[in-house]
Amino acid sequence: SAVISQKPSRDICQRGTSLTIQCQVDSQVTMMFWYRQQPGQSLTLIATANQGSEATYESGFVIDKFPISRPNLTFSTLTVSNMSPEDSSIYLCSVKRTGTSNNEQFFGPGTRLTVL
Amino acid sequence: EDKVVQSPLSLVVHEGDTVTLNCSYEVTNFRSLLWYKQEKKAPTFLFMLTSSGIEKKSGRLSSILDKKELFSILNITATQTGDSAVYLCAVSAGGTSYGKLTFGQGTILTVHP
Numbered sequence: 685s686a687v688i689s690q691k692p693s694r695d696i697c698q699r700g701t702s703l704t705i706q707c708q709v710d711s712q713v714t715m716m717f718w719y720r721q722q723p724g725q726s727l728t729l730i731a732t733a734n735q736g737s738e739a740t741y742e743s744g745f746v747i748d749k750f751p752i753s754r755p756n757l758t759f760s761t762l763t764v765s766n767m768s769p770e771d772s773s774i775y776l777c778s779v780k781r782t783g784t785s786n787n788e789q790f791f792g793p794g795t796r797l798t799v800l
Numbered sequence: 801e802d803k804v805v806q807s808p809l810s811l812v813v814h815e816g817d818t819v820t821l822n823c824s825y826e827v828t829n830f831r832s833l834l835w836y837k838q839e840k841k842a843p844t845f846l847f848m849l850t851s852s853g854i855e856k857k858s859g860r861l862s863s864i865l866d867k868k869e870l871f872s873i874l875n876i877t878a879t880q881t882g883d884s885a886v887y888l889c890a891v892s893a894g895g896t897s898y899g900k901l902t903f904g905q906g907t908i909l910t911v912h913p
Contacts, residue, residue, distance in 0.1 A: 715899045726888065726903040727843070742900075774841050780899050788848050789834065789892075789901060794841030 686711055686779050688792035696798045697767055704763045705795045707777035712757035715780040717789075718750070722773045733760040733777075767799045802827040802897070806889050806904035814912050817879050821907045823889030824871040833865055833872050834901065836888040843888055846874070879911045 687710040697703055707716065716733040730750055731739040739752035754760040764771050777792045803826045813819055825833065832850045836843035847856045849865035849872060856863050860879075865872045876883055886908050890901040 717900070726905050727890075727901075728903075729900055732899065776842065778901075788845065789899075790845055791836075791842045796841060 686713060686781055686790050688777065688779060688790060690777060690792040690795050692795060693793060694796040694798075696800065699768050699799055701767055702763055702765045703767065703797060704761050705775055705777075705797075707760045707762070707792055709758045709779050711781070713779040713781050714757075716754060716760045717778045717780075718752060718760070718762045719776045719778060719791075720773045721776065721794075727776065730762070730775075733762075764797065767797075769799045772797055772799045802891065802893060802902040804889055804891055804902050804904035806887075806907050808907060809905060810908040810910070812910045812912065813879055815880055817911075818875065818877045819879060819909065821874040821876075821887050821889075821909070822871060823873070823904055825889075825891045825902075825904075826870065827891045827893050827902065829894040829897070830867070830891060831894045831898075832892045834890045834892065835863055835872070835874050836890065838886040838888055838906070839884075846887075876909075879909075881911050881913055884909055884911045 689708045691706045718730040719727045721727045729742050730745045731741040733739050733752050733754040735754045751763045775795045778789045780789050805824050807822045832848050834848045835846040847863045852867040860877045863874045886906040888906045889904040
């Protein structure tokens with residue numbers, strides 16, 4: 685499995701501010717994804733982070749609210765912009781390894797965000 | 801729209817019991833079904849299933865997929881308090897959805913000593 689780290693692990697933010705979450709993988713991966721898990725809910729895919737191009741967003745998520753960068757095959761950032769209490773969630777990055785023909789995916793440790 | 805439904809939503813058992821968790825799905829262009837264990841924040845990968853009828857086993861955990869009836873089960877035998885967690889089922893599709901996971905609601909398992 686890939687070793688995935690995320691920073692910060694948790695944060696408490698004021699409404700109206702923005703937070704950037706970093707995801708670092710120990711090896712090159714083909715695909716990186718960002719998920720959100722709202723309190724008491726399951727995981728929902730926000731977007732696929734594409735290396736060198738704009739991310740692909742799922743229905744209900746837009747670039748202005750969740751800008752994503754992926755400058756190389758081992759690193760991505762997700763920004764939660766103009767936050768409101770409804771953005772309080774766990775944010776998780778996941779990766780699919782390069783060279784595998786299957787769909788095993790591994791998750792980072794997550795970032796617990798609380799918006800006041 | 802792809803859909804994954806897990807049952808039961810919660811389960812309380814005592815140590816030593818055997819539990820069966822269920823996952824049914826509706827997905828276009830199915831590729832695989834994955835099981836995860838989530839204790840705090842990060843889901844931990846358990847199994848990936850792609851073929852019907854082939855059991856995957858790891859210690860006290862096992863899982864099997866039925867692609868005809870569109871469901872999977874996760875069995876845990878001789879449960880321990882450390883098995884207490886949320887168990888998530890997810891499906892992966894191909895085509896334009898390649899690599900994306902659609903998750904079920906999860907089953908909250910509580911194992912009492």
